[in-house]
Amino acid sequence: MILTAENYFSREASEEYLSVSQYKDFIGTLGRPACEELALAKLHEEWDTEKSTALLVGSYVDAHFEGTLNTFKAQNPDIFTKSGDLKAEYKRANEIINRIERDPLFMKYMSGEKQVIMEAELFGAKWKVKLDSYHPDNCIVDLKTMKSLRESEYTKDFGHMNFVRYWGYDLQAAIYQKVVEIKTGKKLPFYIAAASKEKEPDIELIQIEQTLMDEALASVEVNIPKILALKNGEIDPVRCESCDWCKHTKVLTAPIWSSALLGEI
Numbered sequence: 580m581i582l583t584a585e586n587y588f589s590r591e592a593s594e595e596y597l598s599v600s601q602y603k604d605f606i607g608t609l610g611r612p613a614c615e616e617l618a619l620a621k622l623h624e625e626w627d628t629e630k631s632t633a634l635l636v637g638s639y640v641d642a643h644f645e646g647t648l649n650t651f652k653a654q655n656p657d658i659f660t661k662s663g664d665l666k667a668e669y670k671r672a673n674e675i676i677n678r679i680e681r682d683p684l685f686m687k688y689m690s691g692e693k694q695v696i697m698e699a700e701l702f703g704a705k706w707k708v709k710l711d712s713y714h715p716d717n718c719i720v721d722l723k724t725m726k727s728l729r730e731s732e733y734t735k736d737f738g739h740m741n742f743v744r745y746w747g748y749d750l751q752a753a754i755y756q757k758v759v760e761i762k763t764g765k766k767l768p769f770y771i772a773a774a775s776k777e778k779e780p781d782i783e784l785i786q787i788e789q790t791l792m793d794e795a796l797a798s799v800e801v802n803i804p805k806i807l808a809l810k811n812g813e814i815d816p817v818r819c820e821s822c823d824w825c826k827h828t829k830v831l832t833a834p835i836w837s838s839a840l841l842g843e844i
């Protein structure tokens with residue numbers, strides 16, 4: 580199968596290739612635990628995860644810099660009010676875009692080749708990646724629109740951390756860097772071109788430390804055999820019992836005690 584912009588997100592492409600988002604569906608991130616059964620349901624197109632407004636605002640900003648905003652608007656009529664105005668969240672998205680375009684360095688990083696698709700074999704799996712802004716021989720840049728760039732995230736097991744670790748962007752950086760290295764022989768630095776959705780949008784160009792990428796890549800290698808076995812139907816997926824898919828498909832077998840409601844605290 581040859582990957583194109585048209586078939587990149589197709590079911591066929593997702594079954595043949597691993598992507599970073601698919602990997603996160605199966606393995607989870609520090610901020611979002613995985614549900615293996617949901618990951619397979621998404622893969623088999625049995626479950627359509629609802630696109631939240633937060634996600635759509637990010638997609639709106641992405642679409643602008645890809646040069647596909649008109650298509651995006653046509654495909655997402657929900658972003659307009661009944662009178663045909665943009666909803667407040669997307670007016671904010673326009674403010675974020677204006678803020679970004681006011682910064683020459685941010686724009687320089689965003690001026691690479693857009694939406695470059697690459698595939699490579701890594702740890703026995705075929706991977707697909709799509710680079711937001713690729714500067715051959717120079718660097719890889721990924722655009723992200725976040726709630727905040729500096730707010731601390733928290734998990735019970737790992738304590739406080741920044742959004743990069745929380746959402747597994749170090750892992751994305753590691754995979755993108757490795758795939759580009761396999762295809763071109765060049766090991767390039769990875770940057771997140773980040774903007775916040777705050778009232779006054781914050782902007783930053785954030786380089787991901789090589790040590791973080793090396794650690795993340797080592798964890799990927801460990802997890803690949805399980806993901807491939809799940810995708811090939813060789814082992815049964817584990818249910819998380821807390822995602823929307825698990826709520827939708829659960830069948831009660833017996834009452835529970837009230838003390839079980841919160842799980843382990």
Ligand SMILES: [Zn+2]
Pocket residue numbers: 614615616617818819820821822823824825826
């Ligand atoms: Zn689940």
